[in-house]
Amino acid sequence: MQLEGEVRKVYYGSFDKILDGFPFEKRTKRPPSNPLNAMISFGNSLLYTMILSEIYRTHLDPRIGYLHESNKRSFSLNLDIAEVFKPIIVDKVIFSLINKGQLDEKHFIKDIGFSHLTEKGMEIFVRAFEEKLNTTIK
Numbered sequence: 001m002q003l004e005g006e007v008r009k010v011y012y013g014s015f016d017k018i019l020d021g022f023p024f025e026k027r028t029k030r031p032p033s034n035p036l037n038a039m040i041s042f043g044n045s046l047l048y049t050m051i052l053s054e055i056y057r058t059h060l061d062p063r064i065g066y067l068h069e070s071n072k073r074s075f076s077l078n079l080d081i082a083e084v085f086k087p088i089i090v091d092k093v094i095f096s097l098i099n100k101g102q103l104d105e106k107h108f109i110k111d112i113g114f115s116h117l118t119e120k121g122m123e124i125f126v127r128a129f130e131e132k133l134n135t136t137i138k
Contacts, residue, residue, distance in 0.1 A: 004083075011087070019098050031114035036094070038108060038115045039125065043090035044082065046129055051085070052078040093128045102128070 008027075015024040015036065022036045032038040055062045055078055062075040097103040107121030117125060 018095055021104075022098055031116070033113060033115065035105065035108040035110070035115050035117075038117055039094045039097075039103070040090065042117055042122065042125060043093060043129065044086060046126065047082050047085060047090055048078050050133070051081050055081075089129070089132055093125070093132050097125065097128055 012024060012027055015022075019036070023034070024036045025034070027037060027040070029037070029041055032041045052062055052075060060077060062077045102124055103121060107118050107124065108115050109118055
């Protein structure tokens with residue numbers, strides 16, 4: 001887990017090179033401190049929910065995870081599975097929305113120490129997220 005955390009720091013450090021106009025100082029979650037962290041948190045929560053609904057369609061027990069087994073949440077398998085898909089779904093949606101100018105500063109509510117998407121921003125994000133999920137890769 002420590003190695004995975006270190007790799008994730010290096011990965012997030014590259015976001016400033018990929019994205020223009022959305023600085024990424026560090027990953028903050030509760031609450032997200034800037035628009036980029038708000039998008040990551042929102043996208044991850046969508047992914048966790050979508051994966052959990054897919055787990056329910058199987059005989060797998062969503063309470064049994066491996067990476068997040070020490071987590072105090074009732075479900076952890078969806079968190080484990082999401083680790084694989086965050087970069088190829090959530091992060092790609094974020095990169096696309098920002099680099100194409102579909103989301104900008106006006107789509108965020110910012111206050112001292114936190115930031116979150118507006119209703120219009122969430123709508124744009126969810127639409128792009130669903131489009132990404134409906135993409136077939138050959």
